[in-house]
Amino acid sequence: MRLVLREAREAAGYTQLDVAEQMEWSLSKVIRIENGDVTIAPNDLRPLLNYLNVKDRAQVADLLATAKIARTRQRQAWYQKPEFREHLTDGLRRLIEYETEATSVYTYSVFHIPALLQIPSYSSALIQMWRDDLTDTQRHYRLEARRLRREAVLERSHPLRMTVVLDESVFWRAVGGPQVFADQLEEVLRLEEQQSVAIRMFPFTADTGLSYDAGFDILFLGDEDEATETGDKINAVMYRETGASDEVIEDKALATRHFARYRKLWEAATNEEETVDFIRKRVRELR
Template sequence: MVLRDARESAGLTQLEVAEQMEWSLSKVIRIENGDVTIAPNDLRPLLSFLGVKDRTIVADMLATAKIARTRQTQRHVWYQTPEFREHLTDGTRRLIEYEAEASSIHSYSVFHIPGPLQIPSYSEALMNMWRDEMSEEQRRVRLDGRQRRHDGVLGRIGSLRMTALLDESVFMRAVGGPQIFADQLQEILRLEERKLVSIRMFPFSADAALSYNAGFDILFIGADNDLSNAVMYRESGVSDEIVEDHAITERHYRRYQKLWEAARSEVETVQFVNKRIRDLTGQKI
């Protein structure tokens, strides 16, 4: 797309454009991907910032933008359709946008397996814990969204790398019962074998303090570990949000790294998970 090429030619990141234009990073991503149209009044200053000065190119892009707005040809991705907009929070929809663009995702959880790694039966059992706090329609839509996120992650094997730092309690909490949880752990091992995710367990015996958050994800857009292109998603009680503040995101990522180093290694974690599966299913060595 012309805007993406112009930004890259100018040596700018999507986050730098977002800050200059006073937009969210997700808006820049959606515009570059063609998921949303851009108003001519927004396009003019954007082109100026990107250094696009050729009058013919500018006029053509403005005309295209006007036609797109007039005809309302905005293309909706699944999570922006009315059904999902009604039942998914704004934070969750923005998280899904970032998951589709991220080069790496680092997830930390003390309660459950991260959403993109969940199998349907585990997701359903987890959602059932909150059945009294949501309608059946909301539950159905959220389960559908969870499965789409899982499929989207699988479709990006080779271009996406994940790490998952999970408290030992996650592995001990058999959500859905022994067989469903064993199947979920098998899926984790399968994804680990396919080099999509690296998993470490933070044991009860670790001589290090837990993070002050129950769970969060750090997503890098572009170069891996370039914190200028990182955002954070976090859940707190019944709310969730995307955080684009550099200082907050960096503080959480540094904390994640310390916990990662204090956790069991990937090899030790896989061994623990295999033993946990045997315990759940009654298998013998």
């Protein structure tokens, strides 16, 4: 929703201040709507779409229906409760919202197993590494958020398709100790067997360069439009996390470039069957 509104505003040549003055809203309200910090009421959405020259009846009807659902969902969403709003970053809360809408996610990581695949003991050991940067309360709510995110994704009626490339170093870095890490790898195998995730390992011997980003997620919204050589932009957003800080990037051109890089990493990586065999071997060694 927020991407559609922002793109319509930019296509019409209006600034956020133009919208605020026309709609008789505060500038902060416009900014918060476009940032996804608040939802927009259908009664506010109708005149806004008219002002932005969004006239297609099917699109307007779809946006109004989406706005109604979003308002209901936001009132009920666990991550909008005061305790979570206080201790989660804006980027993380926006990521959680996108995860409820995304059809697929492509994840690349150099350092650790991705959050949506983590078991609690692994998550706890991992977040302890940031004990100098996060308070006990922050760590508690971020761990709880990670657990609830994972449950929400795995229990969706239309499962989120997860595709993951992990650097080989991830499989050698026994976060939490041998037993915890063995349990974590067995969970990855379980999810792979259930076809909840497709996973490949980027080996030390690969002749393709690593990404400059240590890790990122690309979430597709709706149908997956292929990024092409003509410069078409994919309908996706990007999430990037660095230690205790993070951000959601809604620039489609940047997401397109990272997805093109992701595909090169995927093609250079060990295939799924060989990756699974490697993980099983690591579990035996750890046990």
